[in-house]
Amino acid sequence: MKSVKTIILLCIHLFSLSQLFAQNYTVSGYVKDKESGESMIGVNIFVKEQKSIGITSNYYGFYSLSLPLGKHTLVFSYIGFPSVEKEIQLSNNLELDVSMSNGIEIKEVVVSSKNPKHNVESTDMGNVEVNIETVKKLPALMGEVDLMKVLQLLPGVSSASEGTSSLFVRGGGPDQNLVLLDEAIVYNTGHLLGFFSVFNSDAIKNVELIKGSMPAEYGSRISSVIDVQMKEGNNEQFVAEGGIGIIASRFTVQGPIQKSKSSFIVSTRRTYALDIAQPFIKSTNFAGTNYYFYDLNAKVNYQFSRKDRLYISTYFGRDVFSFSNNDRGFKVKLPYGNGTGTIRWNHLLSDNTFFNLALITNNYNFSLLGGQEEFSFNVNSGIRDYSVKMDLDYYPNPKHQFKMGARHTFHKFTPNVVNASNGEVTFQSKVEPKFGHETEAYLSDIITINSGLKVNAGLRVSLFNHIGPYASSITNDTFGKNELVQRYFYPEPRISINKSIDNTSSVKAGFTLATQYVHLVSNSGSTLPADVWVPSTEKVKPQIGIQYAIGYYKFIKKFGLESSVEVYYKTMYNQLDYRENYIENFSTDVENEFVSGAGRAYGAEFLLRRNTGRFTGWIGYTISKTERWFDEIEEGRVFPTTYDRPHDLTFVGMFELTKKWDVSTSFIYATGRSYTPIQSLFLINNSPNIEYGPRNSKRIEDYHRADISFVYTRNKNTTKKFTSSWAFSIYNFYNHKNPFFTYTDFESNVLKGELSAKEIQVSIFTIIPSITWNFKWKAK
Numbered sequence: 001m002k003s004v005k006t007i008i009l010l011c012i013h014l015f016s017l018s019q020l021f022a023q024n025y026t027v028s029g030y031v032k033d034k035e036s037g038e039s040m041i042g043v044n045i046f047v048k049e050q051k052s053i054g055i056t057s058n059y060y061g062f063y064s065l066s067l068p069l070g071k072h073t074l075v076f077s078y079i080g081f082p083s084v085e086k087e088i089q090l091s092n093n094l095e096l097d098v099s100m101s102n103g104i105e106i107k108e109v110v111v112s113s114k115n116p117k118h119n120v121e122s123t124d125m126g127n128v129e130v131n132i133e134t135v136k137k138l139p140a141l142m143g144e145v146d147l148m149k150v151l152q153l154l155p156g157v158s159s160a161s162e163g164t165s166s167l168f169v170r171g172g173g174p175d176q177n178l179v180l181l182d183e184a185i186v187y188n189t190g191h192l193l194g195f196f197s198v199f200n201s202d203a204i205k206n207v208e209l210i211k212g213s214m215p216a217e218y219g220s221r222i223s224s225v226i227d228v229q230m231k232e233g234n235n236e237q238f239v240a241e242g243g244i245g246i247i248a249s250r251f252t253v254q255g256p257i258q259k260s261k262s263s264f265i266v267s268t269r270r271t272y273a274l275d276i277a278q279p280f281i282k283s284t285n286f287a288g289t290n291y292y293f294y295d296l297n298a299k300v301n302y303q304f305s306r307k308d309r310l311y312i313s314t315y316f317g318r319d320v321f322s323f324s325n326n327d328r329g330f331k332v333k334l335p336y337g338n339g340t341g342t343i344r345w346n347h348l349l350s351d352n353t354f355f356n357l358a359l360i361t362n363n364y365n366f367s368l369l370g371g372q373e374e375f376s377f378n379v380n381s382g383i384r385d386y387s388v389k390m391d392l393d394y395y396p397n398p399k400h401q402f403k404m405g406a407r408h409t410f411h412k413f414t415p416n417v418v419n420a421s422n423g424e425v426t427f428q429s430k431v432e433p434k435f436g437h438e439t440e441a442y443l444s445d446i447i448t449i450n451s452g453l454k455v456n457a458g459l460r461v462s463l464f465n466h467i468g469p470y471a472s473s474i475t476n477d478t479f480g481k482n483e484l485v486q487r488y489f490y491p492e493p494r495i496s497i498n499k500s501i502d503n504t505s506s507v508k509a510g511f512t513l514a515t516q517y518v519h520l521v522s523n524s525g526s527t528l529p530a531d532v533w534v535p536s537t538e539k540v541k542p543q544i545g546i547q548y549a550i551g552y553y554k555f556i557k558k559f560g561l562e563s564s565v566e567v568y569y570k571t572m573y574n575q576l577d578y579r580e581n582y583i584e585n586f587s588t589d590v591e592n593e594f595v596s597g598a599g600r601a602y603g604a605e606f607l608l609r610r611n612t613g614r615f616t617g618w619i620g621y622t623i624s625k626t627e628r629w630f631d632e633i634e635e636g637r638v639f640p641t642t643y644d645r646p647h648d649l650t651f652v653g654m655f656e657l658t659k660k661w662d663v664s665t666s667f668i669y670a671t672g673r674s675y676t677p678i679q680s681l682f683l684i685n686n687s688p689n690i691e692y693g694p695r696n697s698k699r700i701e702d703y704h705r706a707d708i709s710f711v712y713t714r715n716k717n718t719t720k721k722f723t724s725s726w727a728f729s730i731y732n733f734y735n736h737k738n739p740f741f742t743y744t745d746f747e748s749n750v751l752k753g754e755l756s757a758k759e760i761q762v763s764i765f766t767i768i769p770s771i772t773w774n775f776k777w778k779a780k
Contacts, residue, residue: 024397026351027094028064031057031076034099037235037260040078041206042129043100044118048073048085052451053398056118059206059229060309064352064395076100079612080131093351095306117504119562120553123446123456123496125510126170126212126566126605128154132204134616136774137654137664139707139729141195143245143770147207148189148197151226153650153666155605155620156211156566158643164194168643169211171570171601171626172223175520175533176543179226182299182313184340187364187383187533191293191319192271198317198338202241202252203267203297205231212549212566213496213510216444216458217391217403222514222545222572230313232301233263241776247273255779262302270294288324288331293317307348315340332370339363352395360387364533377420383518383533384412401446403458411436411518413535415590431589435482436535437465438517444494452500460492464517466537473592474538486538490515505554516543521576521594532590540591541574562609572599580633597630599641617653624648639695646671662711672700678744681757690757700739700761705732724775730767737763 031043039061046054047065049072057063065074067090074096076084081100088094118124128151135150148165151157158168166174166189179186181199189197210218210225218225231254238255249272254265271292278290299313318337324330340362347355365382391405413436418429444458466486468479479485496510517536536542551566576594603624610616626644629636649669656662679693709729716723732738739761747758 024066024068025090025093026064026066026395027072027074027088027090027096028062028348028351028395029095029097030061031063031098031100032061034101035234035236036239037256037263038205038232040100041229042078044075044077046075046077048075052448055395055398055401058354058393060346060354060356062346062348062354062393064354064393066352066395066397095351117555119564120500120504120506120555121454121498123454123498123508123510124210124212125496125508125549125551126156126210126568128209128211130154130207130209132201132207134654135201135204135207137662137709137711138652139664139666139709139731140770141731141765142247142768143727143729143772144196144248145201146197147199147201147204147228151207151209153620153652153668154209154618155607155622155648155650156568156603156624157209158645158648158670165190165197166194167224167226169209169224170547170568170603171599171624171641171644172545172572173520173641173643174522175518176221176223176516176545177226178218178221178224179228181228181315181340182230182311182342183344183358183389184315184342184360184362185220185385186315186338186340186362188336188338191317192291196293198295198315199228200250200252200267200269200295200297202243202250202269203230203265203299205229212512212551212568213456213547214494214512214514215403215456216442216460216492216494217405219440219442219460219462219492219514220438220516220518222516222543230297230299230315231265232311233265233299235260235263235301238779239777241774243772243774245772246770247271257300257302262300264300265298267297268295287326289322291319291321293319293337309346311342311344311346313340313342330370330372332368334368336366337364339365349392354393356389356391358387358389358391360389361385362387375420375422377418379416379418380414381416381532382414384414386410399448402444403446404441404443406439406441408440409438411438411535413518413533415532415534432469432471434470434535434537435467436517437467439463454498456494456496458494460494462490462492462515462517464488464536464542466535470537472538473589486536488515488517488536488542490542490544504557505552507550507552509550510548512545512547512549514545514547516545519543519576521578521590534591537591540576540594541596543575544573546571560610560612562607562611564605564607566605567603568605569602570600572601575599575628575630577628577630577633595630595632597628597633599626599628601626614656615653617651619652620648620650622648634695637694639697640674642673642675642696644671644674644696659716660713662713663708664711665706665708667704667706669704670702672702672739674699675742677759678757700742703738705736705738706734707731708733721780722775722777724773727772727774729770729772731770732765732767735767737766740764 031040033040041059043057045063055063055065069090071089074086076098081102084098084100130150135147136145138150140146152159156170159166167177179189206229208227233254235256240253242251250269252267256263274290295317297315301311303309316339318335321334323332342360344358349355363384368379370377387409389407394402413434415431420427440462442460447455465484468483468485469481470479470485492513492515494512498506498508500506519534520531522531547570549566549568551564553564555562575597578593579595603622606621609618626641627638628641629638651667654664674696676695677693677698678690680691682689711725711727713725740763742759742761745758745760
């Protein structure tokens, strides 16, 4: 409540500031896609007579500009759409809504919808927006379009291993990424042990990756932000689309509930590869063994008035694996997945003040059930959040853009809770759930000091209260329900500066301090469904990340190229890992098995990108180093992380061959992952003993792969109601056998006292062709 009162007082203060700018009048409104009625995010609106005065539309398509009395020409610009010019005469406040049409005459591929000079002119650092249509055109593993795998093609981003969707951004772990779906946190982003992401591209409207200077409105993680916005639903006409692939199909329907006022969208996806295989395993001992995953996205919105809009969205996804060995009577079932729900109310407090209130819930649950004859067991773990969030955008004049807000979240952490029985004998683990309250508030201002200097300055404060019930392993105290166990409070300053060199180039610098109160520690190189989320407690300290960055940005107008070089240095404190020789034990609290240390990551990222035209794409290169050290591990020796990639090179190209054929290709080269090798083998009393070398002191072979896809669209630029396309994709088309993991094969001769070992690298993804049929139907 104190945070809420603080925000209200700040709002009142800012409203009083608006009196200083009373000489100006405000033009405000919403920008929409004319065909679908969807709000358009990131549209550039500027004054034609003075291009230094401008703004971009927010996540709901809203914009506001305060201008002097008189005549002005507003230009609305969005890549892939013809610009719209509106001549206005300001003598009082003006409401101006704009609809933009992409027009069938636009034939170019669009990589990013932002102004080509946005990277040069804004204070954003390490921000990349990927157009969802680009995601659909790129080659995909088994034909499954995957947003997270496309993000892995950007500089500064890498994966854990081949085929997985986990992201490691600028040396941060997968739990250090804030992944949002309509403002709800997604705790597990992968299906099939991470080989596919949970995001159905047909339901996605906009994706933004922030890996540099994190704005003050984002927190709770110390590495990056992946902000995913779902489509609102077409409020002009009914549309159905989908696709049928070799392992999965998807279907989406959207349309108006009340035309131009409210709409809905429902999108589903399901795999069926092993369903098809059931007749072939029915007569074996593995009858009943199956695996599938499914997703459901749904959203509705309603416009009560020009000032009030309501959005309700939800996501639900599950992986279900079942294994049966009828010969031995053994069965196991493994269901896990995410669920999110968001209710948002938008309200215009005034022509230059936009308010958003959100109620959010999200959960991740993992279960393992099995048994044999009289023996049965089940394991459950997960995390559930309930949040309330407020945001306010205030535009007093073109030189200031204020943002402020607050969020409160109640966390419930369920560790690995085990129940087992064998006849009349039962066992139940004594590990109890943990609870916490997390409160955040922020204030920021994008300040245009002059035509060549812009600053984004912000402050975020965060508070975390770990509450009971809880039994302390340090003091041996016992805390009751809702009793305060431990409190943490941190200020988190943020600043980024843009200094223009000339009309097409600039230099930026940024500083970010971020705090993270929830943690995921994994024994593997990537996240697995069974990995457990834990809160900050008296023993587990909050993670702290401090990042410095500087970059040079250049727009080469003649060739339509964006280029950038960013250098960063990041220090990380209170990093967690398992103690040496850790063995999983469900009967003890996992936080007692952690050790705490520190880390650092530094490097340089190079990007050259072309956003429009018949040939589009990008080249990215990253040179970097990521290290960790723990006093309790190898006496504090500094070692590289498993996801440390000193060199990472990517190429992505898309080309419109003809009016019907498009071709896309991608190439990746990366330094091999590090791992801990065996140093020596010896026999003691005829029993083999293994001595491992220094942690992560050896690397597997370097990784490289090329993919290609061809998309045939019979009627690409048409007004026909029904259109379809065929996507032919080849993953790893030159069939390079990249190592997925390594294992050690032992050979021993006890009589001779000989013991030898051989490291074997296993590859699972060779050349994989796929085909997908996509379709779309419009009512008119």
